Amino acid sequence: MTSQIDFEFFDHLYRSRRTLLRILADRGYNTKPFENFGPEEIEAMVIAGPQALRMDLERPKPDDSNITKCRVIYTLTKLKSKLSGFLYALTDKEKGEDIVEQANTEVIVMLAAPEGEPVVDMYHSASYEQYSSKGLRISFFRIANLVIHPSEHVLVPKHEKLKEEDIPLPKAERHKLPFIRFHEDMQARILGLVPRDIVKITRPSQSSGVYTMYRICSP
Numbered sequence: 001m002t003s004q005i006d007f008e009f010f011d012h013l014y015r016s017r018r019t020l021l022r023i024l025a026d027r028g029y030n031t032k033p034f035e036n037f038g039p040e041e042i043e044a045m046v047i048a049g050p051q052a053l054r055m056d057l058e059r060p061k062p063d064d065s066n067i068t069k070c071r072v073i074y075t076l077t078k079l080k081s082k083l084s085g086f087l088y089a090l091t092d093k094e095k096g097e098d099i100v101e102q103a104n105t106e107v108i109v110m111l112a113a114p115e116g117e118p119v120v121d122m123y124h125s126a127s128y129e130q131y132s133s134k135g136l137r138i139s140f141f142r143i144a145n146l147v148i149h150p151s152e153h154v155l156v157p158k159h160e161k162l163k164e165e166d167i168p169l170p171k172a173e174r175h176k177l178p179f180i181r182f183h184e185d186m187q188a189r190i191l192g193l194v195p196r197d198i199v200k201i202t203r204p205s206q207s208s209g210v211y212t213m214y215r216i217c218s219p
Helices: 004-026 039-048 080-091 121-134 186-191
Strands: 055-058 069-075 105-111 137-142 158-161 179-181 198-205 209-218
Touching: 004 039, 004 069, 004 105, 080 121, 121 137, 137 186, 158 186, 179 186, 186 198
Parallel strands: 069 105, 105 137, 179 209
Antiparallel strands: 055 069, 158 198, 198 209
């Protein structure tokens, strides 16, 4: 008989996976091959192992970054003590494993340990180190944080990653913008921002109806 803890774990996996697919669809990925699933399928995938939960998605057109693929990896045990080896295996061609191509693939890691594992500073640091040294875009999410879409909270204004041609500021002025922190900020992770990306934030204003501001992604 499934315990209450297991039920909550499977429920969080199910709901967070739906949220993640919506996030990836908004980024332009084709999510249809992965949308037909329910709680029973999630439980079966967990029993089969983390490889069954993995998703490899593609989008027909790259953005400014030329990223066309996304690999979603689930970890069913705590990753912190094994993080270095995990990251090495993603890009080490000599190992001959199922590596990712940093030039066109981003990676999302879902921290799915049943007891929970917060996205602590070491994950932020690891994400930036991988990007700055290898060009690998990798983000870490705790499944509990995606059970409900974070962007739909009433207090979260609309965030949009801008294409280069849509940025209304010259490059020489952009460094003066307020920061949105790479990986540390949940909206930066949801949008897949990297340093020097510009995000447009739109919020209600009692005086003007709508207030628009811009932030630059910073390490």
